[in-house]
Amino acid sequence: MKEFALIFRHPNATGKVSPEQMQQWMKIQNDWVGSIAAQNKFVSGTGLLFDDAKVVHHKGVVTNGPFGDIKETLGGFIVVKAENAEEAAEIAKGAAVLAGDGNTVEVREILRTR
């Protein structure tokens, strides 16, 4: 089995989500991750908070962000076990982030150094 990172991308993130919407997403997300875990294919991963986010630039410049100058942002990631990228992509279809138009899940195999 290989391991794949499923990375949640939002093209126009504002960081502003209503609590109800958040709760709705959380539920879909939990059921989805629970289903992956029930198949013993969950490795690790988590959502990422927008609060207090920072972007570190070249030469150590730190800005609040990633809103404004960077259009696209990450909402979180999980790592799953799968035979191949196709299976990982199939798993990714259930991600809560895909409920939003324009959002994507990027599927990337984890580089193993050993």
Next chain:
Amino acid sequence: MTEPELIPHLFRTEYGRITAVLSKLFGLDNVDIAGDIASETFLTAVETWPYKGIPANPTAWLYTVAKNKAKNYLKHHKVFSEKIESQIKHNLASAEEMEIDLSEKNISDSQLQMLFAVCHPSISPESQISLALRILCGFGIDEIADAFLTNKETINKRIFRAKEKLRNEKVEIVFPGNHEIENRLENVLRTIYLLFSEGYYSEREDTIIRKELCLEAMKLIYLLLENEQTDQPSTNALMALMCFHASRLDARRDENGEMILYEDQDVSLWNTELIEKGNFYLQKASGGNSTPKYYLEAGIAYWHTIKEDSKEKWESILQLYNYLLQIEYSPIAALNRTFALSKARGKKEAIEEAEKLKLDQNHFYFILLAELYKEIDNEKVKPNLEKALALSKTEAERKVIQKKIDS
């Protein structure tokens, strides 16, 4: 309690106590001698009580006899007693004058310290549990073999090697340092949980022994809760979990010792006092940042103390299983999650998820599939039950499955 019941009962509770105190005194190297003295004490009871009658205070009687036997042993084994004397830093004139302290306080301290010693990271979890069952709970080798679904030779070897390893590592029967307590508490809790499970889930026909194992496990947790360093959220969570489970002990077997499924249990037989206790410990378990595994399991067990089905109940159980599986996968948790899903969202969604699990060697998997297909696709019910029957391991399980096939 009548005499034939009393001695096995006392053996379950007192063997471990006497062994722990004597082992603490003699050192972990000599745990066999401690065990032998405890066994001989019970032998004397079996030989004398039928003729002289049961003493007014049987426990006190056992302690007195154990003390005398220990002192006699020291008197007749000079080399041994000299070694013990040199090990113990007291100013004793001789080992025979050594105080053998069987007070409640020293018993519980010795038991706890013994538990931490046995759960030493140098030996495998299976060895830790085997040793704990042997030394602290007076299990026979064949009983431990039963618990692990293996044979006596394997357990004998395992225990022998584990003792040797502990000797080589010079493990002492003392409370480990603060940091080490945290590290080992996890193992200690798991060992106690397994002891409880052995009582709760085993196929033993003997209801009394099973119940006593559960109670003994809860007593050990109680000792941990009384100690400031081990009164952690996960300890409280495990206690809550055990209270909730134990509340159904009387409802889950019929008078012939046969299993009664949760759905069919008589709620009036559930022990409300234990459920309330469970709620109390669950409250205490919240907060803190130790491993939330037992907390999630206790949460699931809490919802099972409410018999009526509701959307809220099964939705909550589903979410708890979602989290539990992320922390630690187990086939049984995966199956239970799918069952909760069927209750919360309907069978169609659950069947879709169940088909993804692919637990083709697990008879519970096929029992679940049969249950889910009932009324959805009746054709698929019987073939799944037959697969389950072919895979089941015990007579009790086969009985339950056969009953389902016939109905």
